[in-house]
Amino acid sequence: MCLWTTVAFFISTPRSNVALDSENHLFDSYMTKVWLCLASMINHRYLPIPAFMRLRKMTTIVETSIQEIIMERRAAVKAGKKSSYGADLLGLMLSECERIGEDKKQPLLTMQQLVDECKTFFFAGHETTAQLLTWALLLLAHDLTWQERARTEILNFCKGKLPDFDSISRMKTVEMIIYETLRLFAPASSIVRSALCDMKIGDLYVKKGMCFWIPIAAIHLDPELWGGSVYEFNPGRFADGISKAAKHPMAFMPFAHGPRNCIGQNFALIEAKAVLAVLLTKFSFTPSPSYRHSPHLMITTRPKYGAPIIVKRVSSSQH
Numbered sequence: 669m670c671l672w673t674t675v676a677f678f679i680s681t682p683r684s685n686v687a688l689d690s691e692n693h694l695f696d697s698y699m700t701k702v703w704l705c706l707a708s709m710i711n712h713r714y715l716p717i718p719a720f721m722r723l724r725k726m727t728t729i730v731e732t733s734i735q736e737i738i739m740e741r742r743a744a745v746k747a748g749k750k751s752s753y754g755a756d757l758l759g760l761m762l763s764e765c766e767r768i769g770e771d772k773k774q775p776l777l778t779m780q781q782l783v784d785e786c787k788t789f790f791f792a793g794h795e796t797t798a799q800l801l802t803w804a805l806l807l808l809a810h811d812l813t814w815q816e817r818a819r820t821e822i823l824n825f826c827k828g829k830l831p832d833f834d835s836i837s838r839m840k841t842v843e844m845i846i847y848e849t850l851r852l853f854a855p856a857s858s859i860v861r862s863a864l865c866d867m868k869i870g871d872l873y874v875k876k877g878m879c880f881w882i883p884i885a886a887i888h889l890d891p892e893l894w895g896g897s898v899y900e901f902n903p904g905r906f907a908d909g910i911s912k913a914a915k916h917p918m919a920f921m922p923f924a925h926g927p928r929n930c931i932g933q934n935f936a937l938i939e940a941k942a943v944l945a946v947l948l949t950k951f952s953f954t955p956s957p958s959y960r961h962s963p964h965l966m967i968t969t970r971p972k973y974g975a976p977i978i979v980k981r982v983s984s985s986q987h
């Protein structure tokens with residue numbers, strides 16, 4: 669939670685760990701309720717059903733908390749206590765609003781739009797990468813060969829220092845592990861698109877307005893595209909790059925394709941590599957006997973019964 673919230677919202681308003689912890693709990697139950705709402709008929713969300721009432725309450729808490737951060741930043745600049753809104757994502761959005769506001773005499777984004785942008789970035793940016801890292805550690809705990817290969821590569825490039833842009837961009841094994849994790853457990857398991865006009869796709873006639881459910885997770889596990897070893901954890905299939913990993917060059921789509929694909933994909937990959945690099949240098953991971961494998965779709969793909977892993981410190985003499 670910390671890295672993304674720091675980049676997005678909290679560089680200039682640091683919050684205590686306790687606050688972040690409670691945000692974590694809030695986040696989890698908020699996601700549960702959002703999913704409940706989506707899973708039900710959307711138009712029923714205003715009915716006085718307890719789950720929907722809790723969802724509305726949580727939405728208010730999340731939105732109020734973002735509004736407070738926005739108002740604090742604006743008040744500090746207005747009072748001359750701060751010279752800018754901050755160097756994070758929210759700060760950039762606020763100063764952009766200011767600039768366009770002066771030109772056009774109206775704010776670029778209303779308060780509600782600002783809050784909605786923050787919610788999108790916050791939820792899209794945190795949960796997906798958190799699930800990617802969870803599954804990557806679980807897979808590496810079960811495959812000590814790839815875990816050791818990754819560790820050797822990291823030690824080789826980082827040479828005892830923290831990962832930086834240069835070392836991160838050279839970590840090919842770690843990258844392949846991340847891709848294979850995203851293939852097996854795509855955090856965004858499906859996406860929806862609607863047709864802007866009548867069209868023909870292959871043998872299929874599609875009417876304007878028709879919705880498509882694109883099952884990313886199913887496409888990633890299609891033996892016709894990936895071959896018989898589709899359920900195996902084999903990062904080596906990405907050795908010649910993403911486009912050669914499957915029979916179709918666009919079969920790998922954890923971040924979607926096209927103009928509305930994931931805006932944060934490079935950030936996510938760098939973040940995941942940096943976190944794995946730090947963890948693998950310091951710790952080794954083996955599976956816990958209490959782990960029960962049960963991938964569970966709840967907007968993202970989560971391990972239903974958690975991800976217990978046995979973590980041991982790697983002694984420096986081992987390397």
Ligand code: HEM
Pocket residue numbers: 788789792793794796797800854855856859860922923924927928929930931932933935936
């Ligand atoms: C492993 C990590 C991530 C995965 C698998 C992922 C996946 C996706 C996918 C599949 C979409 C397309 C959704 C759709 O079209 O319905 C998307 C959109 C988006 N993602 Fe990510 N994402 C990840 C990380 C991030 C991060 C770190 C950020 C923030 C920097 C982010 C911000 C966004 C935003 C704002 C959109 C909407 C873009 C638009 O509509 O133009 N994502 N993501």
